[in-house]
Amino acid sequence: MRKSNPVISHGSSCLTRKAMNSAFCRSRRPRQARRTPPSGSMDLHAVRDLCHQMGVVASLAGDVRKAVVIEHEFEVRAVLSRLLRQVGFVVHETSSGEIGVELAERINPQVIVVGSGLRDIDGHETLRRLSNRVSAHLLAVLESDEEFDVVHSFDAGADGVMSKPLREREFRARIDSFVRRQASTSRLLALGESQRGRILSHRNLTLNVVTWQVMIDAESVELTATEFSLLRALLLHPGHVRSKKELARMLNDEDGAGAVDLYVSPAAVRSIEVHIANLRRKLGDSARTELWIETVRGVGYRMVGEQNSRS
Template sequence: MGENMQPLRENVPERRAVVVEDDADMRTLLVRTLQRHGFVVAEAATGAGGLEHVRKHSPDLITLDLNLPDLEGTEVCRRLRQFSDAYVIMITGRADEIDELTGLQIGADDYISKPFSPRTVQARVEAMFRRPRRESAAVRTAPVGGGTLDSESPHLAHGPLLVDPEARLVFLDGNELTLTRTEFDLLALMVASPRRVWTREMLLRSVWGDEWASDEHLVEVHVGNLRRKLGDSGRSPRFIRTVRGVGYGMVAPVV
């Protein structure tokens, strides 16, 4: 498939994207939309081709169709998550909530249902790239009563959980956890203020942006995925507790 690797906007740090879509018209729409948004774009019509481009170009963003001729988009997402932490937007023509949920569970950051407008894509991408990627003030500086901040590093400790916001690493009982960008952002935000109770709307605005302030389902899915990776059980969680009727908060660490 063809590639366009020339940025269309000047004085903007180069950002790369890979579009994986078998429908030629839809692929062209996505490629042109992202190019207008300042991305250099590689495109593929198959899952295998998409994985090859992700390995070759190390993109910041991937749009991934759910229905591809060789591999399911969910399988492509599982494979690319083994070597890429790029933002992943699942593109689906099936409005079935199970498809959307499955896509998020295997490491996607967001989903868009067909048909969609270029403005929808641009708004979603802008919101994702507004999230703090490194050394966020909200994470580096723990408030009074917040998580323990190592005096020699920006690490945040919460019991056996250690969050390194600068390196974007998380360790549990000394073992590194593999989190998506969104899962990391949620965890770092809550660990930095462990005594705070976060409403779903607050988490949406802090991690996803104002555009998603009403899409509470996104928070529930990602918190569920995060809990699973932390080994939390529903009735007696070690780390993330549900505050009934409000939202979520951190469980006080056992001293």
């Protein structure tokens, strides 16, 4: 199969084009210099310049939902981008893992979709780099649904996994679930509630449910959306043991409606184990020392100690 050069394109909504035109109309450059670079081969220096321009667009357009699609198959990439645009995302897409990571760091998207057959760095390495650098919701799209690939993707930092052939309704359902979670957080700000209940604390660890920020002492801890939700669930019930199935239901039904009736597959339980392991690693726990999260064998997890508090 002939290799294709990495490509990158960005959202094409009218608002985005208008914002970009207004951002550069005062530069008095020739008209052709203000045109958006076409899709095609680009090195990392070129994408940095483009990302800078897109950052200007985002700041002018206000709170825009942004997504990055990193997928080597053009047809699959086009479908993923279309589905994301249908639910209000401005989509930036590329076939390169390296460019995808660069894009994500520059524009700070809410959702990133990562394919597994990338040309430069593979999907698992792309997920690993993204999970260490951004806090977006990471969804892996795999070539198969074999258990090894699924578990490896969760190990690398994926919040969710799908396999090809792509099931459009399932993809939409996953994105809709994530959007509902974000909307629930945004409502806290819109209602103008007091700070009480927004910040959860445990010893020198604090979690802000509005800004999605986790701090240990004065140091920020970068978590994925799933890791943040799991930590929040444990902090909301200090001293209580949360079972793996309970945590899996919580992730699949953030609003809690009918959560008790949701079926939890063995794969979903395994994914909770992987996410908790990744969360522990980022918090500084080790296999021998449980500083933050304690495993209650045969039951589930809880925060270590009894000094949990809510401010």
